[in-house]
Amino acid sequence: MSKKIAVVAANGRVAKKVIAEALSRGHEVVAFGRHAENDTPAKEYVQKDIFDLTKADLESFDVVVDAAGAWAPETFHIIPDAAKHLSQVLAGTSVRLVVVGGAGSLFVNPEHTLTVAQTPDFPDAFKGVADAHQQALDFLRTVKNVDWTYISPAGDFQADGERTGKYIKAGEELTLNSKNESIISYADYAIALVDEIEQGGHSQQRISVVRA
Secondary structure: OOOEEEEEOOOOHHHHHHHHHHHHOOOEEEEEEOOOOOOOOOOEEEEOOHHHOOHHHHOOOOEEEEOOOOOOOOOOOHHHHHHHHHHHHHOOOOOEEEEEOOOOOOEOOOOOOOEHHHOOOOOHHHHHHHHHHHHHHHHHOOOOOOEEEEEEOOOEEEOOOOOOOOEEEEOOEOOOOOOOOOEEEHHHHHHHHHHHHHHOOOOOEEEEEEEO
């Protein structure tokens, strides 16, 4: 069944892959972005900052995809702030919130006491963005009145990686494929995200995906 999907922060590269994948399956997609021009694959585009979105903007959708990203220390706060704002906007509604997450928060031990970002070899350059994604997930775990799903990519998240169409859906722990890799392309991640939109089953949960 076709879904009505809002993709917010739609000008980002992951967001564009998600939009293209959803459109290819016949879903109705509206892109919301800050840029004046529509540089997304969506035919319908609304220029609006994520923090200006209201319940009236989003309550008619089946699903809202939070694709907010940030790569500079002065903007890292956007990632958790976006999750908080959209949760407040969607609180008490039937609209699903699907969040494009990070890999740094995946656990590396069965006790779930150590994350990827806490391991000694985790690059300093990625600690800020990993912490921002961790904050977003930590907040979502406290939210009980929104139907949210947080999707972590594999550790090596490749913008220009190939679209294989094959992935492994996993849970809270960093999962390796048969080649002992933690890798996924933006295109395959988009497939997994749209599959989750169509299939559901992970309400108020974090899941993860890795190339098969």
